[in-house]
Amino acid sequence: MKLGRNLNIVVTGIVLCGLIVGGLAERQYSGTEEGLRPVVQVCYIVSAVGVVWLGWRWQKLAGAITSIAVQLKQGKPVQGICALSEAINERANKDADRIAELEKQIENLQIQIQLSQRRGKNTEAIIYSIRDAVIVVDEFDKLLMANEAAGRLFNFDFNSSQHKPISELIGPGKSEFVDFLKQSRRNRAGATKKEIEFLKNTEPKTYDCIISCVYDERQQVCGTVAALHDITREKEIQQMKNDFVSHVSHELKTPLASITAYSEMLADGEAGDEKTLKEFCLIIQNQATRLNRLIEDILNISRIESGLIKVEKKPVSLTILMEEQLQMIKSAANEKNIEIATPKPIVFDQVYADKDMISQVIVNLLSNAVKYTPAGGSIKIKTEVDEIAGLARVSVIDTGVGIPEDEVEHVFDKFYRVSANKKRAKGTGLGLNLVKQIVEKVHNGRVFVTSEVGVGSAFGFELPLAKSETVRV
Amino acid sequence: MSGKKVLVVDDEIHIVHVVAIKLRNNGYEVLTAGNGAEAFELACEEKPDIIVTDYQMPVMSGMEFVEKLRSNEATRDIPVVMLTARNFAIEDEQKKGLGISQCLSKPFSPKELLENIEDILYQRQLVADN
Numbered sequence A: 001m002k003l004g005r006n007l008n009i010v011v012t013g014i015v016l017c018g019l020i021v022g023g024l025a026e027r028q029y030s031g032t033e034e035g036l037r038p039v040v041q042v043c044y045i046v047s048a049v050g051v052v053w054l055g056w057r058w059q060k061l062a063g064a065i066t067s068i069a070v071q072l073k074q075g076k077p078v079q080g081i082c083a084l085s086e087a088i089n090e091r092a093n094k095d096a097d098r099i100a101e102l103e104k105q106i107e108n109l110q111i112q113i114q115l116s117q118r119r120g121k122n123t124e125a126i127i128y129s130i131r132d133a134v135i136v137v138d139e140f141d142k143l144l145m146a147n148e149a150a151g152r153l154f155n156f157d158f159n160s161s162q163h164k165p166i167s168e169l170i171g172p173g174k175s176e177f178v179d180f181l182k183q184s185r186r187n188r189a190g191a192t193k194k195e196i197e198f199l200k201n202t203e204p205k206t207y208d209c210i211i212s213c214v215y216d217e218r219q220q221v222c223g224t225v226a227a228l229h230d231i232t233r234e235k236e237i238q239q240m241k242n243d244f245v246s247h248v249s250h251e252l253k254t255p256l257a258s259i260t261a262y263s264e265m266l267a268d269g270e271a272g273d274e275k276t277l278k279e280f281c282l283i284i285q286n287q288a289t290r291l292n293r294l295i296e297d298i299l300n301i302s303r304i305e306s307g308l309i310k311v312e313k314k315p316v317s318l319t320i321l322m323e324e325q326l327q328m329i330k331s332a333a334n335e336k337n338i339e340i341a342t343p344k345p346i347v348f349d350q351v352y353a354d355k356d357m358i359s360q361v362i363v364n365l366l367s368n369a370v371k372y373t374p375a376g377g378s379i380k381i382k383t384e385v386d387e388i389a390g391l392a393r394v395s396v397i398d399t400g401v402g403i404p405e406d407e408v409e410h411v412f413d414k415f416y417r418v419s420a421n422k423k424r425a426k427g428t429g430l431g432l433n434l435v436k437q438i439v440e441k442v443h444n445g446r447v448f449v450t451s452e453v454g455v456g457s458a459f460g461f462e463l464p465l466a467k468s469e470t471v472r473v
Numbered sequence B: 001m002s003g004k005k006v007l008v009v010d011d012e013i014h015i016v017h018v019v020a021i022k023l024r025n026n027g028y029e030v031l032t033a034g035n036g037a038e039a040f041e042l043a044c045e046e047k048p049d050i051i052v053t054d055y056q057m058p059v060m061s062g063m064e065f066v067e068k069l070r071s072n073e074a075t076r077d078i079p080v081v082m083l084t085a086r087n088f089a090i091e092d093e094q095k096k097g098l099g100i101s102q103c104l105s106k107p108f109s110p111k112e113l114l115e116n117i118e119d120i121l122y123q124r125q126l127v128a129d130n
Helices: A002-029 A034-073 A079-129 A148-154 A172-186 A232-267 A274-306 A318-335 A355-372 A431-442 B013-025 B036-046 B062-070 B092-097 B110-129
Strands: A133-138 A143-146 A191-200 A203-215 A221-230 A313-317 A339-341 A350-354 A378-386 A391-398 A446-452 A456-464 B005-009 B029-033 B050-054 B080-084 B100-105
Touching: A002 A034, A133 A148, A172 A191, A172 A203, A172 A221, A203 A232, A232 A274, A232 B013, A232 B110, A274 A431, A274 B013, A313 A318, A313 A355, A318 A339, A318 A355, A318 A378, A318 A391, A350 A355, A350 A456, A355 A378, A355 A391, A355 A431, A355 A456, A431 A446, A431 A456, B005 B013, B005 B036, B013 B029, B013 B110, B029 B036, B036 B050, B036 B062, B050 B062, B050 B110, B062 B080, B080 B110, B092 B100, B100 B110
Parallel strands: A339 A378, B005 B029, B005 B050, B050 B080, B080 B100
Antiparallel strands: A133 A143, A133 A221, A191 A203, A203 A221, A313 A350, A378 A391, A391 A456, A446 A456
16 A cells, blocks of 8 residues: 555656656757757656556546445445554544543542642641641741641731731740741751740740741742740749759758757767757657658658559548547647647548548648647637538638638649748648648548638548448447 | 857757757857847847858748848848758858858758857957957
């Protein structure tokens, strides 16, 4: 087929060349040179043969087309047409495959776009859900993104603040943060951290501020991300821990100082007579006991908190426990001339409790009442039973110095000491926390306090009553 | 240095007691107080030669007491030895500013305290003699 088509083109070319050359030769040399005439004639003859051959080819092609048409009309299969049809089908199939491939690529791209959009939304959702304030600014320090926490912290609405300079959005009171943000960008810092203090709704707060620069493909800073984590509470706890260590070391060193000094005096023979020698030994013994009690208090809190303390619960009478513990603090109360009103006996005030632990609770409350009640004051002890609620309640009411209103809720916190009363008496800030831990954590009870400065305080606790059948008669 | 008057201030009665015995055994006259406020009154009345005071006390702390001593004409120059159960609680500059001659950490040795008192009084004596 291809050869035939090429042959047609060649022959057509020859015919045209023959005619052109023959024509030109005849025109140029007509009448001058006889010798050239045969050339013209050969050209025309070649052209005539070519025309005849081409006519024969076209007639043959016309015959073939006619034959195919006849065969098609008669419904007979035509070999050439089938090949054409197959070629067309093959081409169509190839195109269909290509289209399918392109469609698949489009589908993949659409999926990629959706994934990318979802990722973007997820990232936004993550940033929005973070409790810490997160701010993203561009290379000109204009706001790109901020979560709700950041909006609350700096008092701006993100939607109306986008693309505004961060220094305009954040007030002068928080300029330290803006300066740090700008400085980190200028320094191209990977991640820098700084503690920043400022007011949040008139409340002083400390934030741990971490700033990271974002780089583009040319490694140029194209933005900055700032995260602000509120560490006010952590700082307070850290301060409380430091204060606790300081208090405890002071409390431990005080009896230790007596033990060291008196033992040195004994060793140096400065006790003098037998009576002084005995007195020194007794002081050493008492101070060692005091030291041990303090260490036990610290360990007890630690054991209760970690759940390692051994608890031996059995039915005990609160009134009897109260009577026993009163004897322990009577001498301290007498020294300050404090009168103690004892409870009326109650028929049934048995609670299911660890006797030693509840004794510790009572003695802590009583000794606090004596410590913070001025000389000549009084302490009243109330023991009540609420049969409907199934509770026994003990209250220690003093005529002491009282606690300021804003500090009352903290008195059971570990290490907490009422600031106004720190100078009045020594303490570790552990006694009332131990009371709370024993009553609430070990016995499922409740501690309570009411107080008025200059009038006095009422500290107490409630414990579930022991069930009658568990009480041995 | 016998016959010199020492004021011992601490809310821990046992510490006051042991220091007083140590000093009396060595010929000193000893006055005692349980807090800064009581001690200041006593210092104004008795004008002791030296004061030994605790750092942390109820009512008036050791530092407040020393500040008060320094602001009073009659007690301004009395040397002070401070006992403290808190390490590093008193900065050197603060110590210098308030004229605290010596700081001893609790637990302390009564013998060392006595030596410090004697040194301080001896230095004072030398300055006074010259």
